[in-house]
Amino acid sequence: MEPLRIGILGAARIAGRAIAEPARLTGARLVAVAARDRDRAVAFAAEHGVERVHASYDDVLADPEVEVIYNPLANALHGPWNLKAIAAGKHVLTEKPSASNAIEAASVRDAAAERGVAVMEGFHYLFHPVTRRLHELLAKGELGELQHVETTMVMPPPAEDDPRWSLALAGGALMDVGCYALHAQRSVAPWAGGAPRLVSARAGERKRVPGVDEWLNADLEFPNGATGAVRTSMGAETLDFSMKIIGSRGEAFAPSFVLPHNDDRVIVTTKEDHWVEHLGRKSSYAYQLEAFAAHLRTGAPLLTDADDAVITMQLIDEAYVAAGLSPRPTLAS
Numbered sequence: 212m213e214p215l216r217i218g219i220l221g222a223a224r225i226a227g228r229a230i231a232e233p234a235r236l237t238g239a240r241l242v243a244v245a246a247r248d249r250d251r252a253v254a255f256a257a258e259h260g261v262e263r264v265h266a267s268y269d270d271v272l273a274d275p276e277v278e279v280i281y282n283p284l285a286n287a288l289h290g291p292w293n294l295k296a297i298a299a300g301k302h303v304l305t306e307k308p309s310a311s312n313a314i315e316a317a318s319v320r321d322a323a324a325e326r327g328v329a330v331m332e333g334f335h336y337l338f339h340p341v342t343r344r345l346h347e348l349l350a351k352g353e354l355g356e357l358q359h360v361e362t363t364m365v366m367p368p369p370a371e372d373d374p375r376w377s378l379a380l381a382g383g384a385l386m387d388v389g390c391y392a393l394h395a396q397r398s399v400a401p402w403a404g405g406a407p408r409l410v411s412a413r414a415g416e417r418k419r420v421p422g423v424d425e426w427l428n429a430d431l432e433f434p435n436g437a438t439g440a441v442r443t444s445m446g447a448e449t450l451d452f453s454m455k456i457i458g459s460r461g462e463a464f465a466p467s468f469v470l471p472h473n474d475d476r477v478i479v480t481t482k483e484d485h486w487v488e489h490l491g492r493k494s495s496y497a498y499q500l501e502a503f504a505a506h507l508r509t510g511a512p513l514l515t516d517a518d519d520a521v522i523t524m525q526l527i528d529e530a531y532v533a534a535g536l537s538p539r540p541t542l543a544s
Contacts, residue, residue: 212508215239215500218277218301220268220292221284222246222255225306229333230281231259233500236493245271268292272299279304279503285374286381287542290315293330297322303330304503308390308527309520311381311539316524320517330517331503334394337514338498340490341471342398345456348463348479349402355460357402360439362392362454364469365447368425375445376420381539383424385414385527388452389443391469393526395454396431396439404434409526414534417446422536429530441530471495 217239219226234241245265246252252264265271272280272295280296282289282305290310296303297319309332310316323330336342348354366388369375375382385393400406414427425446431439452469455462461481467474472492479486505511528538 212504215504215507216242216276216278217281217304218242218271218274218279219244219255219261219281219283220271222248222251223283226255226281226283227259228494229283229306229335229496230304230500231255231261233494233497235260236497237500237504239500239504242276243271243274269295272296272301278302279507282306285377286386286539287311287377287379289381290319291542293319294322297326297328297330300326300328302328302503302507304333304500305330306333307394308332308386308524309517310524311541313521313524313528313538315541316517316521320521323517329503329506329513330520331499331506331513332515332517332520332523333499334391334515335495335499336391336395336469336471337398338502339468339471339493339495341465341468341475341477341495342395344477344488344490345454345463345465345468346398346402348477349399349456349458353461353479353481354456354458354463357399357433357435357437357456357458359437359457360396360399360455361442361457362395362439363442363451364388364392365426365442365444366450366452367448368446376417376423378420378422379540379542381542383427383536383539384443384445385424385427385530386539387445389427389441389530390523390527391452392441392443393429393530394523395468396441397523397526399456400433403437406522407431407433407439409529409533412530412533414531414536416536424531424534424536427530427534429533469495
């Protein structure tokens with residue numbers, strides 16, 4: 212396939228891991244980058260082999276060689292710059308979540324449909340063999356009937372001045388790491404009779420940052436009666452990005468389903484047996500970029516498209532309201 216031609220908005224730390232390394236592994240071209248600090252953009256380009264540095268994000272969007280925009284900006288900037296990229300006729304790979312709230316996510320979805328471009332939301336975990344195996348265990352009935360799903364996304368706190376603690380920039384634990392936990396709950400819907408509904412949610416605000424959740428826990432229920440438990444925090448002592456699926460015949464546990472390059476185990480325990488599988492430490496971001504390329508070049512289905520992003524964002528907004536907080540505001544123009 213013809214290599215994807217990618218333009219990058221910003222020189223965020225995550226961009227090295229989430230797009231530069233996957234581009235190298237998959238043969239995609241890093242055509243252009245821009246950052247608020249040009250020196251950072253120059254350094255990023257030199258380190259990762261980006262072909263040219265532009266003076267502004269708008270210049271990246273205007274570059275005729277760029278076909279895909281990667282957006283790793285702060286959460287509140289996802290929606291506005293996704294919309295600008297769509298208006299420029301570019302496909303978009305956006306970091307999660309795709310927008311600050313469900314209304315903004317819907318505007319991104321509608322703009323993409325009207326312009327005829329693809330938007331992929333960066334839930335990279337979904338494409339890795341670890342998650343694929345969890346789903347396969349359900350599909351093949353090896354765990355029996357699905358009964359309960361636990362998704363945990365907790366981590367030590369970022370620095371006090373980190374934008375993830377800013378309400379105006381759509382920060383909070385649920386937005387940063389918890390969205391993975393909610394999305395992973397949604398991912399098992401085919402084996403639970405349909406999509407989960409939110410039952411309840413509880414949250415604790417960050418000290419001196421009203422409205423911004425340091426932690427949020429949620430309970431869900433599936434149409435078949437199975438339950439879901441989400442635990443998310445940016446104030447934990449240690450990192451725990453795990454997923455457990457419990458069925459009537461056994462359970463499967465992935466200790467690091469969002470970072471499988473660190474720990475690629477799926478641990479299965481049934482009534483008859485116990486075993487550990489290693490599914491490979493190739494980056495989940497590389498699998499994600501391969502999936503986007505397959506969609507754009509061959510029309511392969513896109514699992515985390517703009518429609519999917521709206522549904523996830525609706526669930527995030529519902530969780531905030533149930534926990535007594537407000538959905539994240541759209542960035543003031």
